Amino acid sequence: MFDLVCVKCGETYPADTVLYSCRKCGHLLEVRYDLASINITRRDWLSRPLSVWRYRELLPVKREPVSLCEGGTPLYHLKRIGEELGMKELYAKHEGMNPSGSFKDRGMTVGVSMALQLGMSSVACASTGNTSASLAVYGAKAGIPTIVLLPAGKVALGKVAQALMHGARVISINGNFDRALEMVRDLCESKGIYLLNSINPYRLEGQKTIGFEVIDQLDGKVPDRMVLPVGNAGNISAVYKGILELKALGFVDKMPMMTGIQAAGSQPVVRAINEGLAEVIPDENPETVATAIRIGAPVNAEKVLTAIRGSGGTAASVTDEEILSMQCDLARKEGIGVEPASAASVAGVKKLVESGVIDRDEQVVCVVTGHLLKDPETVIKQCAPPIECEATLESLLAALQL
Ligand SMILES: Cc1ncc(COP(=O)(O)O)c(C=O)c1O
Numbered sequence: 529m530f531d532l533v534c535v536k537c538g539e540t541y542p543a544d545t546v547l548y549s550c551r552k553c554g555h556l557l558e559v560r561y562d563l564a565s566i567n568i569t570r571r572d573w574l575s576r577p578l579s580v581w582r583y584r585e586l587l588p589v590k591r592e593p594v595s596l597c598e599g600g601t602p603l604y605h606l607k608r609i610g611e612e613l614g615m616k617e618l619y620a621k622h623e624g625m626n627p628s629g630s631f632k633d634r635g636m637t638v639g640v641s642m643a644l645q646l647g648m649s650s651v652a653c654a655s656t657g658n659t660s661a662s663l664a665v666y667g668a669k670a671g672i673p674t675i676v677l678l679p680a681g682k683v684a685l686g687k688v689a690q691a692l693m694h695g696a697r698v699i700s701i702n703g704n705f706d707r708a709l710e711m712v713r714d715l716c717e718s719k720g721i722y723l724l725n726s727i728n729p730y731r732l733e734g735q736k737t738i739g740f741e742v743i744d745q746l747d748g749k750v751p752d753r754m755v756l757p758v759g760n761a762g763n764i765s766a767v768y769k770g771i772l773e774l775k776a777l778g779f780v781d782k783m784p785m786m787t788g789i790q791a792a793g794s795q796p797v798v799r800a801i802n803e804g805l806a807e808v809i810p811d812e813n814p815e816t817v818a819t820a821i822r823i824g825a826p827v828n829a830e831k832v833l834t835a836i837r838g839s840g841g842t843a844a845s846v847t848d849e850e851i852l853s854m855q856c857d858l859a860r861k862e863g864i865g866v867e868p869a870s871a872a873s874v875a876g877v878k879k880l881v882e883s884g885v886i887d888r889d890e891q892v893v894c895v896v897t898g899h900l901l902k903d904p905e906t907v908i909k910q911c912a913p914p915i916e917c918e919a920t921l922e923s924l925l926a927a928l929q930l
């Protein structure tokens with residue numbers, strides 16, 4: 529049993545309402561379960577495969593889910609990078625190992641299942657890339673039409689390729705992501721299309737399972753800190769909400785310090801946290817190589833401030849150089865291939881450890897959100913080209929200087 533509840537005024541709406549913001553005050557909604565009626569133990573969960581659907585009692589979907597085996601992603605120990613930082617317990621949860629290569633699949637398996645549960649026949653989103661790729665995949669699996677709006681020229685190649693190949697109608701708009709989101713909200717409202725950006729409270733329910741899995745992978749222990757890259761701020765807010773639910777159920781007894789990392793050219797949340805502002809003031813012209821988090825007006829602004837402040841966490845920004853350097857370190861020192869936005873979380877830890885904000889003894893889990901192959905162009909630009917060689921052993925040895 530669950531309701532939709534306004535995070536600001538507390539107005540409630542019945543389960544299975546198609547609604548993205550409070551009719552009374554316009555603020556964000558979240559799904560609230562009647563936790564007392566939930567009859568589940570951790571042991572029951574642990575008897576099921578590690579996946580989004582292990583936690584189905586804390587998800588709103590009642591029908592057969594639209595699923596491609598999302599979740600169950602690896603939690604890697606960052607041994608070498610940790611050693612360099614003097615940290616024994618630094619981990620990365622690799623969300624790039626989901627079906628479409630990003631954490632968005634956790635949201636979309638739930639969101640698209642809810643679209644069908646609510647009787648909606650088409651879906652849409654605005655995207656910096658991954659949301660569109662994921663929605664195209666799950667729309668295809670569900671057999672319903674999908675529309676995605678992308679900021680022209682600012683979406684990594686792999687993500688556009690996915691959206692096109694999986695059959696979405698891809699619209700490239702002459703404006704940034706924030707404008708695309710405004711447009712798709714108007715489109716969905718006027719045409720009765722189901723909106724699947726992170727303003728959709730059901731979609732975020734799927735994403736909270738990142739935190740559940742981390743705790744299960746750490747044998748029931750809550751890490752001291754979880755560090756996530758922040759763009760539209762849905763993911764960090766969802767993980768916080770999920771762990772709060774586990775605490776209310778008595779499954780865990782503390783919260784991780786939720787720590788958000790943004791790019792220096794796009795850091796409205798960092799400013800709000802560092803300056804103690806009551807609200808996030810949008811960046812008009814966000815810019816960063818990490819195009820996934822090139823977002824100036826995060827739609828989940830009020831949720832992310834609650835998550836960070838409510839958990840005693842923090843926020844920090846990293847430069848594009850720091851992001852790319854950590855992308856390279858993850859690839860070469862740990863064998864973990866991620867896209868630039870994902871590397872921001874680990875780059876943020878490095879910065880916060882070096883400045884003394886993060887204690888070296890903390891157990892820290894970084895969420896690395898998307899796969900290396902999402903953005904091949906940025907990768908190729910950073911690497912020396914292949915060495916050309918004639919097809920003889922002699923030339924090969926010369927090329928290898930052996
Ligand atoms: C790879 C990647 N990392 C991080 C983010 C940021 O997540 P959120 O918008 O939930 O803050 C996004 C998209 O927003 C993304 O695609």
Ligand SMILES: N[C@@H](CCOP(=O)(O)O)C(=O)O
Nearest residue numbers: 655656657658659725726760
């Ligand atoms: N990085 C995102 C931006 C949209 O965020 P959403 O969580 O609101 O869908 C993307 O991949 O498009």
